[in-house]
Amino acid sequence: MTASKPAPTAAYRPSVPAAGPGTAGRDDRLPPARLAYDPQTWKEIAHLLANLPMSVIGFTYVMTVLFTGATLTLTVVGLPLLALGLLGARLIGRFERGRARLLLGVRIEEPSPLPLRRAGNVFQGMWLALKDPVAWRTVLYDFIRLPWGILTFTIALTSLFVLWPVLPFLARGLTNADRAMVRALLSPSDELERRIAELESDRGVVVDTAAADLRRIERDLHDGAQARLVNLAMGLGLAKEKLLEDPDAASAMVEEAHGEVKLALQELRDLARGIHPAxxxxxxxxxxxxxxxxxxxxxxxxxxxxxxxxxxxxxxxxxxxxxxxxxxxxxxxxxxxxxxxxxxxxxxxxxxxxxxxxxxxxxxxxxxxxxxxxxxxxxxxxxxxxxxxxxxxxxxxxxxxxxxxxxxxxxxxxxxxxx
Structure with missing residues (x-):
């Protein structure tokens, strides 16, 4: 068979640089505020009215789960609980980004998932969660949103009955502030933060792989060449003792030892090839x-x-x-x-x-x-x-x-x- 160099298969896609967070939302500008109550205006009003329940849920979550986890850090369950709380904060951030996309037209890419599968053990995975910048920014977002949610809910609800003519202007101004907060705190981590997290996880994989290779080399040496060299030394010792008493038996033992030397050399060559072939x-x-x-x-x-x-x-x-x-x-x-x-x-x-x-x-x-x-x-x-x-x-x-x-x-x- 003679094969020419194949093109990348359909399943393969060459890697491309990921867009940074600064690109999020640049193509989602909405038309200027209007007096007419068009569908987008009603979406913005719905977003403002939903701010209160969502901010209460987020603030309560932060103050209970994360505060409890931080308080219990001196115990065995403290750090695991805090790590789980941060993973939950990521889910809240995903929901908020979806709400912003649906009601505000803000299109923000989802952040890269934590590379938990690459973590060598539970403790490395927990450490990745504890250092996750995406989760901590979501925590900050939920923490500062409670007064803002109360304010926007009150203004939107009051304006529905009192300030009806100017409500579209108010809705647009308040939701623009919401858009700014979502972009600032819920956008993906910048490329440097993401690469740091990935490289820290990959370092653990490399260390584990190197340790496994060292154990394999040690096992191969112990069970292979080392055992054969021990038998060779014993055989040569017996041959030395029989050299004067029974030269023929000593010659046979030396011949057998010569064969053992060849096999030991071959095993060492194979082992060296497995480490790095010449x-x-x-x-x-x-x-x-x-x-x-x-x-x-x-x-x-x-x-x-x-x-x-x-x-x-x-x-x-x-x-x-x-x-x-x-x-x-x-x-x-x-x-x-x-x-x-x-x-x-x-x-x-x-x-x-x-x-x-x-x-x-x-x-x-x-x-x-x-x-x-x-x-x-x-x-x-x-x-x-x-x-x-x-x-x-x-x-x-x-x-x-x-x-x-x-x-x-x-x-x-x-x-x-x-x-």
Whole structure:
């Protein structure tokens, strides 16, 4: 099979910069206030009348749940209760944004959800909730809204019976203040705040992954090469004792020890390859992927179009991502052929692994795919799986391209190879 570089699949969408909060509401300007009671005027009046019950609910929530949580912070339940209260404040903020969209025509993007699934444990998730700027701004919004809700409700209700001719002007002026408060306090966090929260969560994932890798290396050394070297030392000790008494038996023991040395060296080479293969360091991603494809039980076409080499960490993540995907193809796909395509688009490294197997792969189907997605998320990457039942399966990964200085004496290879 010879595969050309495929275009991104329908399930894959290249990442685009998120719009900042300063863009919210710029296209939602309403016409000037009018004396006529048009539908928009009635929506504004309804919003003002609803301010009182909503402000009472929000203020009561803040003063009970959050105040109680803050008071009990010296106990075991204090911080968890405060974290849950902040998560609830997010829901109130969502409702208020929806009310503003429906009645005031203010279109504000919803803030990014907290990355709780990336948190390594309950305590990290709780810490994310406690530091959530979106929730704390909603708390401030609910706290200051009670006097404003009473004022606007009173003016709107009184004007319905007393100041009927000028009520549209009053409604427009008061709801403009509401619009300003919603934009200021309920808009999404700016990009810096959101990225800080994501990176803090990703740091926990990276630390947990590194700890798991260290435990795996320790286990492999203990159960593999270390045990074999212990047996080798014991065998050589017995051979030394029999060297004069029974030279033939000692020779056989030395021969057996020689075989053990070869096996121990092979295990150490395999372990080193699992940490960081030498071919990746010496010859780059193209050659390393060709080497791992040659060990796959399914014929794999490797196409690499890389004008230069990315940073070593990016190369390592790309290599191990493809390596694990090819292992999954060998073990689970039932495929007859597969392909790996790697190329650069502007400042991103794109990887696409395809096979014609039975399909059905999912991110939530096991820890392997989920672990790959978390590893890529930790470096601001993307991981998309498109695998309908019956196949084929296409996995697209995107990583940031980070240049590094070219290293002399280490040639790079590009082109297409079939394994």
């Amino acid at each position: 071919v990746l360091t010496d010859r780059g991603l193209d050659a390393a992927l060709s080497a791992v494809a040659s060990r796959c039980t399914v014929p794999v076409t490797v196409t690499a179009d890389l004008p230069s080499r990315p940073a070593q960490a990016i190369e390592g993540i790309a290599y191990f991502t493809v390596s694990e995907l090819l292992q999954n193809i060998s073990k689970h796909s039932g495929a007859r052929s597969a392909s790996v395509d790697v190329w650069r688009v502007e400042n991103r490294l794109l990887i696409q692994v395809w096979d014609d197997g039975r399909g059905g792969a999912r991110l939530d189907g096991g820890s392997g795919m989920r672990g790959l997605a978390e590893r890529l998320n930790a470096v601001d990457g993307l991981f998309v799986v498109e695998s309908p039942a019956g196949g084929p399966t296409t996995v697209t990964a995107e990583l940031p391209w980070r240049d590094r200085a070219e290293q002399p004496g280490r040639p790079q290879r590009a082109g297409e190879r079939t394994r």
